[in-house]
Amino acid sequence: MKVMALTGNEAVAEAMRQINPDVVAAYPITPQTELMHKFAEFVADGLVDTEMVLVESEHSALSATVGASAAGVRAMTATSSQGLALMWEILYIAAGLRLPIVMAVVNRALSAPINIHGDHSDTMGARDSGWIQIFSENAQEAYDNTIIAVRVAEHPEVLLPVMVTMDGFIISHTMERVEVLDDEVVRNFIGEYNPRYKLLDVENPVTFGPLDLQDYYFEHKRAQAEAMENAYRFIKEVDEEFYKISGRRYQYVEPYEIDDADVVLISLGSTAGTIKDVVDNLRLKGMRVGALKIRLYRPFPRDEVIEYLSNASVIGVMDRAIAFGAPYGPVCLDVKSVLQGTKFSELPVVNYIYGLGGRDIRPGDIERIFIELDKVRISGEVPKSPRFIGVRGEEDYFEKVKRLVKN
Amino acid sequence: MSELKKWYELPVGGLIIEPGSAVKYKTGSWRTFKPVLDRSKCNDCLICWIYCPDNSILVNDGKMVGFDYDHCKGCGICAEVCPDKAKAISMVLEHQ
């Protein structure tokens, strides 16, 4: 193990160097560019055996990755924002063909208007595409999750592609302290890739992606749904093995000061770290607040969420994306749906949309959220949500609308 | 066709892992017309064998011996390409 000063992008590139994938096909897009730039340096310097395929779009990047993976090798890629959007068609193909591709997604807002900064709109749009999604709080987690993802994807009972995400700029371009495992340790952990079926194995010919009509398509999709269930079952085993080599124990969700917390705030990604600091501060002031970070977003950690929320009186859910037209943001929809039908279905849940297009979420913002949630606990009055945090005009809009209607 | 399998019995990802399994699918029932060979006119040029899209011309020891009626879809290409001088293949209604 050695300590390195790395940005999130560099940390994932370092993990990729150690994984030494057979094929990487990628197209540059801010804020992922630095990641691929760094990895391309490793290729140029001969530090990996990777065949690097430079393509003309993200659609091609994932297509080439799918082709390589089907051919029978370990294949990876990385993207952001519009790049992920352009991969759309192929996302479903990678998942449907059950190809264990690992892709870093450096979260960035979606156009229009154009914006290069971090929010979760890109990944949230792909949440039902059949990819496993793991969110990272910092550069260390981005590094660790990338290595874990290889084992998760290739698990014989899973065989699904995995997205490992980190917040654009906030993590991807921030230099932090990262503990990097020895190359040998990573290599032993991920092991040799030996897929059961390879398109280029001419001794054992197979057909990938044949026409599949009313008689079998549904059965194949049912099997794919079961693979997600298996992922939910088996990822913890991989996490446990990773703990043994690294000393870092990951769970699907990470509770923080939650045991006696009346108010619990749920979040993903880098914001979860900031929330921990706020929790400490508020606890010094005597407030019983806690936090729950969702690390594994797909498959959704339904049992863990219920388990950790069972002592709470009020729940806040932070969403760094809008699910346009839906009653709440994506994470809140999931949280509400798992609480439904349990004895916690009456728990007040307030949804907060924040940080779009890289808008900074400050400790003060989070403190105000906790205070509002504490008022909900006392009064029992649940405000209409989603609430938009840190956007100008939200404070007086409804007053104004009322006035306009009167006039 | 064999009995339809259950979802948990299928190979991963919709893959077909049995090479040449298409032979199990009997497309012969699709025919309206079927090819018939007049052996006395055939000179075994095997142009029909080259053109048949379903690999349904049966050849034994370099000689055209007939059709694989389990898979021949009755497209008529073999009759069409059979040289004018020979015209050894004709298409007749399936149930005649």
Place this chain on the structure above:
Amino acid sequence: MIEIRWHGRGGQGVKTASLLFAETSIEEGKYAQGFPEYGPERMGAPVKGFTRIDDKPIRIHSGIENPQVVVVLDQTLLETIDVTEGMPDDGVLIINTELTPKQVREKFGIKRGKIYTVNATKIALETIGKPIPNTVMLGALIRVTGVLDLDTLLKNIAKKFSRRYSQKIIEGNIQAIKKAFEEVKEE
């Protein structure tokens, strides 16, 4: 935890300085974050960089609002932006200028904090041969804050620069940092 904000103009090396200081701190066994403020990057436009240093893991991932230390790479910025924004009253300003701390305070009407000055551009020209003040300011910064050891910083600069720059430039940078370390003026 110490939080530092860097002000400069595009091309003066604000990003490099903020990340280099974080990197050096990490190699010293500390926890740190270094991040620039990304925006439309144009040569000459005002830009900011940020560094956090602590002895325990840093969990916060917000921008820095209340920096204890503000480093200004370009004196002309004092005329156009409020570099003390968010800085606590006992904060520290380290400014690249030929003026003394007293002159700076009077000329720009700075009411708060403790001011240090160093003529980093002159030092850079003398030692590196180019008016790039970023590494020079690192010398002043560690002198004022004491968060890092001078020798460690110099070793780290030598190592980091050896991949990209000639021995002459590395030597120049090391001289520059040492000079700034010695010449920084206290109020």
